[in-house]
Amino acid sequence: MSETTALSETQVQRLLKRLDRERRARAESEAIAEKALGDLYRRQKDVKLLQTIAVAANQTSMVESAMQFAIDAVCSHTAWPVGHVYFLSEDGTGELKTGKLWHLEDPERFQTFRDMTEATRFKAGVGLPGQVLSSGKPLWITDMSKDRNLPRAKAAEDVGVRTAFAFPVLIGQDVVAVLEFFSADPSQPDEALLEVMAHVGTQLGRVIERKRGEEALLQNAARLERALAENVSLYEDIKAQKNQLEIANKHKSQFLANMSHELRTPLNAILGYTQLILGNIYGDVPEKISEVLRRVGVSGHHLLSLINDVLDLSKIEAGQLQLVTKEYSISDVVHGVLATMDPLAQEKHLTLTANIPMDLPPGRGDAGRINQVLLNLVGNAIKFTDHGEVCVEVCHNQDCFLVRVSDTGPGIDPVEQHRIFDEFQQGETFSMRRKGGSGLGLTIAKQIVMHHGGPLWVESTVGQGSTFSFSLPRLFNQSG
């Protein structure tokens, strides 16, 4: 190969040119790649800033410390010397006022700017923070000195700051705070940074939102606590009143028991002397006077029975009712009552019947008190029945006697049926009223049956009659 293909001068020139173009194209590619890498790096730093602030914001519910952290972090990220926080004032003016939170690289240098800022409140649309307040978006001002509408343009110039940006702290669409930053070096808007700041604003909004949530919770808790305390004191009051009432009730029962006893003594004397006069012990009594004396006797006996009722009830209420338990025959008790009441029934032309099995076993209990219950029920039945009959039935099983007193009287309507067992509840509306009586008889009867451990109840249909029933444990056990 002695000969090589010689390149012409033109060809060499073209190759050189081409080489030069290729070099420049490569240099350009490298520059583009470097710029892309730089952008990527800044982007990464931006994201890291956002992350740092987001993490800090998530860890605190202290709004001030989150804001302070954010302005410190942003200033460190941008190398800008001034950062400041405004809050929306809570006085309803809708103005921004200083949060007195600052990042100041050189506090002395920026003192006048700080004073001026803290003395100014910004309405929506006014100045840098006011414009952010009204738009809800970040704002960048490249050269403050060129915008004479800014209230602080002069103050900024005096301390040598030129460029500013601010972004809102948002809860939903509402601006609740504005963060602003200032730089001495004029610089062009950094869109990527502003975008990151918008996210920072959202993160900080969450802190305020959380804080508000916590405050609302605390207020609710305090309200609940107050309500609870009020309820507790109300409860204590009621308890104290209840205790007092119980004591008063005891005193009342004691008093009644004593008084009834004291009343009976003179009343027995009156009744006794009346009986003696009527027996002509003190000489013949003219017919006119003896008629009056008989009425005195009847009224006196009525009064005595009322006093006895009151005495019984007060004993029961005072817890002094003592059952005298011994073996008894329920059959004898019923027949005794029928014998006693038969004259009354005959007086009213009522049939008084009994339906009692022959083979009733003996019972154990207070026969005197059971007698009293039955007298009351049969007495009532006769008293309120004008036509027909009164019937006493007894049946039993292994453990209980069941006694039923039925009449063909007017019956008792359902509302009254509940009330007639209450003491003194013969009632204003109760038709029994006109029949006299203390209104205590049924109450006492029920209490006696209950003391034996059984129920007493009524079934009645108005216009058809009533049946009062009670059941007694056959063998009453004092302890049970």
Next chain:
Amino acid sequence: MKGLIFNLFEEVVRREYGDDTWEDVLENADVDGAYSSLGSYPDAEITKLISAAASALQLEPQVVFRRLGRHALPLLAGKYPQFFERHKTTRTFLLSLNDVIHAEVRKIYPGAEVPEFDYDTSSPDVLVMGYASPRRLCALAQGFTEGAAAHFGEEVVFEQPQCMNRGDQKCVFQISFKKRAQ
């Protein structure tokens, strides 16, 4: 215009017409000529280059654009096989332009101004595509389509009932294919 297109044009001219032709074109076009595929350059430069090439080759500029498309496509298929591998026909390839290919181009070349086509696929035989770009590069699109058909082993009939270069609102392509006889 992305530097990539300039690079493709250079490569096509060098391959098809020789290195000297490209140098002539560059000199006649009076452009700098250093193009990085990552860079962006004024649209006027590609117009100047195409015009210079048209003069040199004694062709209409539209024809030069069409040839650029036809010959650049195999180069693109070699460089970006992933956009071609998933297609068996030119038709499905063309239908993926907006959503896949140009979407990816935007990722690789931020700021790339790619055209958006509209499609009428109501006919299984004729694909109707609408193109409306201020660059009016329908000839380049035709060339790319023909290059793609060659890539997929198809014959293509490319008709253009409307063209912005003829004063229409937009360009409309009616494209039909048939498998090339083996």
